[in-house]
Amino acid sequence: MCGGSVTKGKVSIVVERCKSCGFCIEFCPSHVLAFSSAFNAKGYHVPHVVHPENCSGCDLCGMYCPDFAIYGKKNAQGEKQ
Numbered sequence: 508m509c510g511g512s513v514t515k516g517k518v519s520i521v522v523e524r525c526k527s528c529g530f531c532i533e534f535c536p537s538h539v540l541a542f543s544s545a546f547n548a549k550g551y552h553v554p555h556v557v558h559p560e561n562c563s564g565c566d567l568c569g570m571y572c573p574d575f576a577i578y579g580k581k582n583a584q585g586e587k588q
Contacts, residue, residue, distance in 0.1 A: 516564020524576035527551035
């Protein structure tokens with residue numbers, strides 16, 4: 508990254524759909540996600556965003572999620588997270 512850090516993408520998580528498989532964390536090329544210490548209603552540790560500035564909006568997290576619990580999207584031109 509050069510100069511001021513501008514977020515290129517954003518991750519959205521549907522906490523109650525997550526069953527903590529970890530695919531989103533494992534396959535994120537930018538290491539944006541990590542497991543949270545919090546539990547959802549089903550008792551699973553859900554992912555949370557730890558490095559939002561690294562998100563490119565590639566949506567690999569969403570493509571690998573078997574439960575459609577997460578997705579990434581690119582920010583509109585000039586939009587900040």
